[in-house]
Amino acid sequence: MHTAISGAPADPFGTDAIRRRVLGAWTADPARFREDANAEEDLVRGGYRDRLLVELAQNAADAAVRAGVPGRLRLELTGTTLRAANTGAPLDAGGVQGLATLRASAKREEAGSVGRFGVGFAAVLAVSDEPAVVSEGGGVRFSVAATREAVTAVPALADEVARRDGAVPVLRLPWPVDEPPPDGFATEVVLPLRSGSRPGVAAALEALRADLLLALPGLTRIDVVVDGAERRLTVERTGATARISDGDATTTWAVAESSGELAAELLADRPVEERSRRAWTVTVAVPLDDDARPRPLPPGQVVHAPTPSDEPLSLPLRLIAPFPLGPDRRHVAPGAVTDALVAAAAGTCAALLTALPADPALLALVPRAGLAGAALDAALCAAVLDRLRSAAWLPVADDPGARQSPDRAAALDDPTEERVAALAGVVPGLLPAGWSRRSDGPALTALGVRRVGTAEAVEAVRGVQRPPSWWAGLYAALDGADREELAALPVPLADGRTAHGPAGVLLPDAGLPVHRLGPLGLRLAEPDAVAPAAARRLLERLGARPATAAAVLADPAVRAAVETSMDAVEDAFGARPRPEELAEAVLALVAVARPPVEELPWLAELALPDADGGWAPAGELVLPGSPLAAVLAEGSLGMLDGDMAATADPAALRAVGVLDTFALVRGEDPDALDVDAAEHWADAVLDRLPPDAPPPEWPEVTAVRDLELVADWAGALPLLAALPAEARADVVLGGVPVPGYLRWWLATHPVLDGRRPDRLRHPDGAELQGLYEPATASAEVLALLRPPAAVGDVLADVDDALHLLDRLGDPVRTVRPEVLRTVYARLAAALDGVDVEPPDRVRVAPDRVVTDAVVLDVPYVQPLVRVPVVPAGGAPGAVADLLDLPLATELVRGTVRGAGERRRWADLPGAGLAAARLGLEELPGDVVVHDRLEVDGATVPWWPGGDADHVDGAPGSLGRALAWRTGAWSRRQALAEAFAFPDRGADLAAEDAVGE
Structure with a gap:
């Protein structure tokens, strides 16, 4: 490593002159200062923080290309300083001029240069206020503090700096540095990191990808060193492959390149620096797996122009091309140059795919319709597809060495190796099975490959003359295909004919006397064509039948x-x-x-x-x-x-x-049954449905024929009881089970000892004792006839319910007390909406019928009623309407005589327990207690009043009055108990708690 930058260095690059020139221009025209400051701010805001390492690598690659040597870059983070040392051409005056102008660069026509005219160096300002570049011939540094000091010394510029809160265009004023680069390197960028920048720089170094070297042909090696820990990234290019290593991990890439020169007129609207850079190279690469098969890159790729841009790329490839970038250096600028490079990139992509060995994995590299993320991506995909559609690169199933263009190829919709082998000689251009998978459907569709469905394949084999063994192989291969599409699959017959579809064809079993079946005109398949088990399985699935005796019979x-x-x-x-x-x-x-x-x-x-x-x-x-x-x-x-x-x-x-x-008959509804009284059965069944039910959809129904021809019912009933269960089953209409035809017909005819079963009761039907005589028959016959066992069985049928209403008025019959309590209410519900003739007599007691009666609708008037009372079962109004009888309240209008003592309910002994049993905090209102309560001259236990009920004071009377008043009539006994035993309130409350 070398020492810190210091001292008073020489100025080989004329930085003093550059500073004087720039400061003079700013002084003469402060607008130039603002323009430069704004331009630098735009570059820094353009997102160069995340491009810093890429820009440093790009500069290193360009230096290596200019020097014609293998490029090497060392990125080292030690403490709070990042250093980037590279081999290649050293910094020169033109380079310094490019760094200090923000718009120009010394890079011009160097072959393989990927730099972008010096502006990428602005990325260093994202992390450093004091960047420097040291090289073999000298160096320069830039400084926020030094630039601010120089600028604020100019009165014309001081106010502008203050307005910008001290922000200045750092890269416009260079200072000389007299220090060599590290041994073995031509140049080093030294970046003392701004406070807080180190974590981001360290993370970027950790995330630096080795495949960046694909975009930098001048570099062969990048060393990444963080606090002494080193990671080495290398690339070895050999022909059409590049081996890229990241430490011990190595990936081989297939690479295709093309080069050329742009026409001068295409660059007419580009900056002057670009007009002289007409040479271009396009690189397309894809990683290969261990079997040298292409491994598509994951979604989220971007166009490299030549380093990563923000242009999305839906192609799963690495595309590197010198697309012109817009001012933000993130997006490709549209125009003639971009269009020309799109065409070149499309040709390079197509060259990559066609040069790789034929493998279905190539289809994953084909652009998919609708996946393009932006205009450039869409243009690239369209151009690549256009090239691939016309190139001969797809294999041919029956000729391994041949290649064909997509417009001549065909792919099975549901391919297997066996199907392709069977159809290869029949369907021209058929792709191998591995190239026709459903997952590859979008790629094949984008290429314009003709899809061949099973139905089309079947059509192709119609009229084909092949030996029986070929047909056997075809059938075996098609086993499992879609049934509907195979409906017209030809089948050769034993007599030389061809069946135009397997449906109805008979597949001869061994031992079947085929020659004896000729008079029946049967279609027997050629035995050798259907010998394999898979062939027989397919044809049977398509409607062919094994030619057993049963199959022949069903022909x-x-x-x-x-x-x-x-x-x-x-x-x-x-x-x-x-x-x-x-x-x-x-x-x-x-x-x-x-x-x-x-x-x-x-x-x-x-x-x-x-x-x-x-x-x-x-x-x-x-x-x-x-x-x-x-x-x-x-x-x-x-x-x-x-x-x-x-x-x-x-x-x-x-x-x-x-x-x-007896024989069964079946039909979709009663109208389809040719049996006795089917229409009457249907009417009886529909009467059982709710009045507002929509017209039902009938299931398939089963009936028994010839019942009307029976002469001996004693012998016939056991035969009917032994019929299949479907003959005896109920029918479900609209969710309601109703009797099937057989049970209905038997129930409504005198088949049991000359009597109708629905006018008898089941021997175990205790609920109907006294009303119906018991049926006498075997258990099997009783299960068939199902005579009613309970009131509900009778009420299910309107006619039976009307018959029960008449029987209730028959004085020679009796009714069980528990049945009598609710039977009239149940009849009223069952006959609701039915026009009923009121009976002449009604039952008021289990063994008593009368001609004059009343329906009790409220309990308190019962002592004043002078005629028998019909039990209403909780539905007095409906019962009164059914029987055409008056309600008790229509006959009784009572008035309380005498005055009693008015008291609050809450003050009565036992009121607390009564309130608790009603779920109330306290009993509301008043009650009038009489020594003897009279209503219209009759003594009654209780009588409701407008604001207070009248009672005779007995616990039972209190319980009834309170229950009626609070709408809790079913709780009357519990309330009476509370008033009867006020001294046991705590014990009774404890009992209540146990039962909760």
Whole structure:
């Protein structure tokens, strides 16, 4: 290291003359002083604090280029001084002149120079008030204090300095320094740091990136030393690569460069210093991974012009180009020079990509539409894309050595190695699978690569003549692709035809007698084309079916033959198969396939011979000797021919619809059901929905046919109880479960010992005892019929509710007391909105009915009512309307006789506990206590008044009056207890606390 700058040095660079000239110009024209001061402030404010190290490195690189030697820079922070020593050309008079003018530089046409005409040196003012540059031929220093002293000595300028709070243009007045640079270096910048600047400088040194060397071709090494701890950054350039090291970490970069010279007319509007610098070099680089594959840079890149600017760059590359900068030295200035360099940069980017080995990682370097962050970025991306679209750099799937331009290339939407291999000879220009990933879709779209969807690939193979093994490979490769796009995938058939889509094609299993299936017109695939498991899996997913007996049976051709088999009876000499041949073939298939009964309902249309010598659909024939035949009315349905019944497989006969028990029918709604009284069932079901419910959407419904043909219900009910659960299930409409067709039909017909099940009760239905007789049947039949077990079951149906209303007035029946208390209120709610004829008789007691009664709507008038009272269950108004009876208050208008003692409720014994049980601090208002309370000549326990209730003083009367007054009628017994035992208030309150 060298000693501090001191003494009275020589002045080899004429700094005295420069100071005199500048001070003279300022004195003669103070506006020049203000202009220089403003210019320097603008440069410092321009953000040079974060560019200080870059500017120092840039100057070092330019010095190395001018001297033609490998550049080396040493950045050393010791204490509060930052030193930047570099090799290369030493400081000369032109350099001093450039440092002291803010606008000019000695740098002109040096090849590889990246400097910006001296103004970058202003970055030192961000951290230092006393910067100096020492070199082999002499040095200069700048000083805020010395400049301020020199300027304030000029009367014409003193006021201006005072107005600026002492701020002066430091870099305009240089002083000589007579001190050499460190050994081995040509120049050193010495920056005594301003107070508080060291942490920022130390952080910047720590963050200095090694890849800065890409932008500084004159430098090969930067040593960073902080308080003795050294970090070394180096670069080794070899051909198209650069190895950049930061200590022990080394990164290899792929580099492409191009150079040229700008036309003079392009620089006509640029500053004079730039007009003489027409040579340019553009560098584009990207780091490589350990396998020499490009590793895109992360988002947030900027254009290097040639050192980092504030221009965003969405390309994941390092772009270094001598773009002209605006006054802030942060943004690129638009214009002809920038446009020319954009074109050069685009060509260099394209050269980088096309020179790298073909690898899908290159697609990550392609500009993406919509990602550009600014006008320059957008222009660069557009230009790069334009070059890449016309360059032949993409590989060809079936020719590894070939290259093609993007406009001739095609990429599968959902590629795999197997799919690309299968389609490479069919789809021209197909990219390898690794180049067609979904994640690369935006890049391929930006390049204009044609995307080939699965549907387009399928279209390409239509009409292609290939051996069965090729088709097998194609199917296996397409396994897992989108189902809809493969709908038209051709399938070669065993008879030489080609199916235009897998749907309905049969895939033959081993052992299937393919030659015997010809008469049915089936589409059987060529066995070798569907041999691989993956091929079969794909075709099955697309609608092909394994050619087992079950699959053949489900083939549409078989179904069509079955559904037209009755036509064949009429057309015995036509083109259709003979009915007996078709019947035998279908029954043989069914016997092997053994489908569950009713799984294929269309089988019921198979023409079979009947016992009368004719033909009938299988679903309209009954198996002789079956349980169903025993319960139906004679002659109501046809009977299967006895010979066929004796020789055919009974399970096969049942599967094609020959009946040995009741048959199910299904439909989307009741209108689609061809069964007895389906429309009446629908009306009954809809009556169960709330009156304001919107029209419901029916689910698929299941019904049982031929119920109206039953002659023996004792034998039929066990058969119906054994049907599948769906036949007995409820239907849910609008969230409300309602009875299914079978249960409704049975409930409304006299099928149980000649009586309707809905007019009986379940044997365990105690709530309906006395009103309904118990049903007698097996548990299975009871589960099927579900006779009502409780009042709620009856009220679910309007007709049943009306029937219950009549039964309540039947004097020969009885009602359980707990049922009677609420049954009329529940009936009123269930029949709300229904036009009801009032009953002639109403029930007032479990075993008593009357023709004249009243509905009690308030409790206190009960002693004055002279007719029987109908229990209202908390809904007196609705019950009175339902029964067309008066309310008690409509008949009784009572007046209190006599005067009692008016007292405050709060003063009564037990009032405190009563208030607590009501959740009140104190009982409000007054009460009038009578020795004997009379209303209209009758003695009553309590009677409400306008501002005070009247009571006879009994605890029960007090409890009722207070409960009614406070709207807590259900608490009347608890309140009566409080008044009955005022001396036990504390004990009762303790009991209340336990129950909380």
